[in-house]
Amino acid sequence: MSEGSGRKAPYIIPIGPTHPALKEPVMFTFEMEGEMIKEVDFAPGQAHRGIEWMGMRRNPVQIVHLTDRICGICGVSHTFAFARAVEQIAEIEVPERADYIRALIAEFERIQSHLLWAGVAAHELGFDSLLHLTWRVREQSMDVIENLTGNRVNYGIIQVGGVRRDIVPEQHQVIEDCLNAYEGVISKLLELFLDDRSIALRCRDVGVLSHREALELCTVGPTARASGVNVDLRQDYPYSAYGDLDVRTILPDQYAGETRGDVYDRIVVRLLEVGQSCGIIRQCLDAMPAGEVTAEPKIAKLLAICKKASGEAIGRVEAPRGECFHYVRMEAQEAPHSWKVKASSYSNLMSWIPMLRGEQIADIPIIVASIDPCLSCTDRVAVIRGQRRDILSKEELHRLSVEATRRLQV
């Protein structure tokens, strides 16, 4: 069908803003030649909710509950990053035990997020049995998270200065059981996903992102690692308890012996990271010191400390999808003067363009899903003038950025 492409006029296929291939709204425009993608463009900004605007009218203790709700899957990463930024500004020393609990929850979140993704990927390939199996396996981590935090999503465990709940000795057994179950099942999952002929047919050499492109587009997380870029904040910039833990970047060549940067490699990296997270949780349990879990248990006192603080800081956390980045500036007021969220998907979205170009329609869903996009995390702005949506040019965007910086400097 794609033969004689020189003569056929390209036609346009719109995918989005809502489409079964997309789990969250984003608008794709594909210029097709037969079944082949010639050119692709996308417009995010369909799920903007104004969370930063709400945050700038609230105090840090209230914002923590907003950050929990930036994303439904990485419910702890955003709060983690935000709390770390505020703690640096207010010079709050987080107790060591709280650091370990934070890391432990973050790793459980990675497990459930990667398994969720693996199930979605199987569904995008039309392999629903694998979706059901993977999600059944995922349930166990959700149960443990509920046991530890009280919630399945929007955990509400991280507080500025520590965590809101301790892990009691009885819960160690629950965690232990879950880890044993996962370590038993991980080889089975690897076999199901990576040795299956029909999955390999659909994923090998599909949606390739070269090492160079991955670097140039500043991709982060598993997307970058699958292209052979050795980046992992837990290793490169050990925050919280990660400095004491042994974390090594997972790269696809550790499994397959080579790095191709395709969808298959992204599956490899995520599944191996599930196993890695189990190991990190084990280390956390072994090394967790006794002590307090929060620097300041009294909320009123904590608010008073935050209210006096002024300065700016960046909180960085390795979320399941890559680096999650929060910038906070406080000026001795109840609410932060400014707050900027950069979710991991923001850095990864542009990699869609080189991945999709030259591929088939059939590969669109799996390639789009392969970077595990989280658009409600990413969408920070929607420009609307009058009745229509606007696209800002580079010059205009630069002018606005300069103005915003000036405003901050005053």
Next chain:
Amino acid sequence: MIGSWELAFIVLSAIIVTIYGIVVGLFLLGVDRKLAAHMQARVGPPIRQPFIDFRKLLIKENVIPENAIPWIFNLAPVMSLASSIVILLYLPIGSIYPPLGAYGDLILVMYLLTIPALCMVAGGFASGSPYASVGAQREMVTMIAYEFPLAIVVVAVAWRLAAAGIQDPFTLGSIAAYPLWSVAGPLGIIGGLLLLLVMAAVTPAELSRIPFDTQEAETELAGGLLVEYSGKNLAMFYLSQGVKTLVMAAIAVAVFIPWNLSSIVTLPEGVALVADLLFFLGKVILVMFFSVSLVRVAMARFQINRVVSVFWMYLGLIGLVGLLLLMADAALPAAGVLA
């Protein structure tokens, strides 16, 4: 030529076959969903779910897109259902001889099988949606792909029967009366098994099920061919999907497992008819389980270019090997029971 009593018989049997085809077709869809659900560790919907779905579709609004061609768009679902039911009139049901069995053979059935697919293509192009157009193109490519192996199966079986000296080898009556397995020798049985494999692979493509459901591909094309269909029109396509499932399974049963319970155990006449019908239903469910339910839970969707290579290269090759084995079997002296 056709007497008035015969005409009345045909009309009456057409009505009965229509009701039977629709009810059993929907029942098969329900069984398929239940079986697939259990294999995926789910509870799954009740077996009567397709009937509920059908009723619900009937009370839904029937939307016709602005840039559709209304008469083709509305005609396609009815034609699709009607043509699938017509095929049933040529296929034996249990021990009942097909009502139109005397007027058409397996070759005609093969031609008729393309009509529901062509209707879907026409309906897809007429809906004026880019998704449906891509789906329609893919359906055409898939049709071209699976017709070849299907033709090999039909020709090979009939040819072996002809070589064994059986009259009218293409009529379903003779194919059912002289099962391939009783005619062929050991080589022929291996060849027959290969052909059975090809038939099992053609079935999901004909029914646009995973892994050959590129034309509907929910995650890619949001339903592809059927994306613009709703309400009554979609209900017609839904029914024809059920009837097609029955047709494909019935063809496989007629060609490869035609035995009846009454020919094995002696039963009183009234009981034998019911027993044969139930036995037939069992065989149909068995065929559907192996070629539709099991395959669709165990595989991912192919890309359209892979569909073509799978059917033309791999299955075409397997079919030809099966054909050669049957030929070798016929050529060897004293290979067949009847030869």
